[in-house]
Amino acid sequence: MKKTSIKDIAKLSGVSIATVSRVINNNGRFSEETRKKILDVIEETGYQMNFSAKSLRMNKSFSVGILVPDISNYFFSDVVQKIEEELFELGYSTIICNTGRNIEKETAYLNMLRSKLVDGIIVISGVDEFVFHYDDIPYICIDREPLKKEKTIFISSNHYQGAFEATESLINNGCKHPAILMYDRQSSSAKERFKGYKDALKKNNISYNESSHLLLSGLEENFTENLQAFLERTDQVDSFFAVNDTLAMKLFSSLKELGEKIPEDFKIIGFDDSPLAHYSSPTLSSVKQNTDKIAQLTVKNLIDFISSGKIINYQTILVPVELVVRNSSLNN
C-alpha cells in the first residue's frame, strides 16, 4: 500500500492540492470549513508530509549536522544531548557525526552533510585548526577556535578562567608546586587551560619551568612509570591540575600504586566535572562547564544565522565555568 500523499488528501477532501498545502502550512487564506474537513482527512489517513519533497522544493532540509570527536566523552555527549533536545523542539533533526579526531572522516562527513542539504552545521572541538570549505552553509564552532575567528561565531567555555581558578585554589590550599597534566595533542581549549595555569603560577610568584611543571601524557599503559620518573626528577611537586577528569582519575590510581595519598601527599583538581568526580575516592575537585548555557547559545545563534541567512554579529562567546571543590584538593 502506497503512502498517502498530499494528492490523496486533496482528492479525499474534495479540494485542490494547493488548498491542502495552504491549510497544512497555515498560510494563504481558506475557509474554516475546508480547514476542518482537510484536517479531519489528514487525521484519518495518518498522513505525514514527505520531507524529501519538501526539502527539494524549499531547498531546506530541517536538519543540522554535528561534528564531534568522540561521543563517549562526557563533556561532548552532554553538550550534544542538550543541543539535540533544543533543536528537536524547533522541528530540526540532528545528524551526529563521530569524527574520531580523524581529518578524513571529518571531510567525508562534511561532504555528506552538504549533500543532504543540512541547514547548518555545529562543529565541536577537534585537534586541528578547522578550515571550513563551504561558505554557503551556516556553521558554528564550539570549543574549537576556527581559523577565521572574525568571520564566524565561536562559543566556548572560559577554559582560561577555569584553569586559573583551579590552579590558584591549589595554591591557596598551601600547595607550593602545582604541576599540570595534559595530553600531547593541542586543542585550542587545552592551550587556553595551559595559559590559565601558567598565569596563575605567575601571579603567585611561582616560576614555571617546563621539566618540573609539565607532565605530558595520554592514557598509555606505562603512565605510572612516567609519573614516577617525573616525581623523582622534581621532588617538590605537591599537586596536580589535570586537564580533564579522566586524566585526574588516571593520576589517582597511579599515585595510589606508588603508595601516595590524596589529598595528603598530593592534591588534585580535574576538569569537566564528570560523574567520575562524584564517585571517586576521594571525591574529585573539578571545573564544571556550563553545558546548558553552551547548548542554548549555540542553538540560538545557529537558528538566527539560518533564518536570517547571515550572521547578525560575529563574535566569540566565552561561557564562565565554575570550580567545584571536593575532597581531592582539600586539607586534612
Added chain:
Amino acid sequence: MKKTSIKDIAKLSGVSIATVSRVINNNGRFSEETRKKILDVIEETGYQMNFSAKSLRMNKSFSVGILVPDISNYFFSDVVQKIEEELFELGYSTIICNTGRNIEKETAYLNMLRSKLVDGIIVISGVDEFVFHYDDIPYICIDREPLKKEKTIFISSNHYQGAFEATESLINNGCKHPAILMYDRQSSSAKERFKGYKDALKKNNISYNESSHLLLSGLEENFTENLQAFLERTDQVDSFFAVNDTLAMKLFSSLKELGEKIPEDFKIIGFDDSPLAHYSSPTLSSVKQNTDKIAQLTVKNLIDFISSGKIINYQTILVPVELVVRNSSLNN
C-alpha cells in the same frame, strides 16, 4: 550563486542528463571517453548530488534513526558510536534521537523519522514495552525486548549469564549473602539480570528473600540512609551485585561514608565495565558487554532487512558477556 546540478554537468559536458546520471551511478553503458569528460567536469565544479531529489525519486533516504534513552550513559553512547561508524562506511547517515525515557518524545521522534523516510530504525532499550506502530519500515531492537518478539529481530547481551556469573563469582569468593542493587524501573535487561542473580543463589543453595536480598534505588540524595537501613535490617549481607557501574560507584561512596571497607567488609561487582571501573579505588569488578559485536550484528541485520525488504529470519540474538574481575570482589 546557485549550486551546480546534474543539469549543469550535462550542459558543460555536452551530453544529456541521463548519461551523467548513468556515469555517476555506474550503471548502463557509456564510452570511456564520455565517462572521463563527465568526471572531469564534476571534479572541476565540485558538484555534489542532491540527496533530497534522490530520496524523493527513489523513495529512500540513506539514513537510519536510532532511538536511545540517554546518550550520556556509557553503554548507550558506546553502542551508538560503533553503530554510527559502521553505517557511515555503508553510506548511511545516522539520526540519533534522545528519548530521555519519555514515551511522548519517543512517539514524536518516530513520526519525524518516518516523515524523513528513514530506511530503518534502531531502537535501543527503554523502560516500557515497545509498540511499533508502523509495519512499513524495518527496525531492530537492541536491549529492549519488543512486544512481538517472533516478528522482529532482537539483539541483546546475555544479561542473564552476566548476572549469574557475577553472583556466582561472589559466592565462590566466600560470600554467603550477596544482595542485588537495582533501579526501580524494570527494563527487560534488568529483569534478565535479576533472574540470573536469583538462579545463581538457588544453584548455590542460598534461599532468596526479598527484604534481605533486594535493594531498590535510584541515585537519589538519601541513598546512604536507605543503604544503612537495609544493612541494619539484614546484617548478614556481605556483598552486592549492582545492576550497573554507576550504582556500584554509588555503593562505593556510601559504604565508605558508613565506615565500611571494600572488598574486606563488602565485595562488589558492577555491570557495563565502564571507565569508572578502571579508575575507582578499589578497581571495580564488572560485567563487560560486547558492544562491538552488538553494533556489528545490528547493522548487518538491519541492512539485510532494508535491502531485501523483509526479515530473512526472525530471531533473538544473545551476545555473550564477560566478567572482568578486579579488586572490588577479591579476597585480601
Added chain:
DNA sequence: TTGTACGCGTTATCAT
C-alpha cells in the same frame, strides 16, 4: 477563497 500549472534534481523507461 480556491484551483491550475510549473519547477525543484534525480532516476528509470523507452526510444534511437
Added chain:
DNA sequence: ATGATAACGCGTACAA
C-alpha cells in the same frame, strides 16, 4: 552508447 521525458511530493505564482 546516448537522449528525451515521465514521475516522485510539495509549495507557490498566477489566474479565476
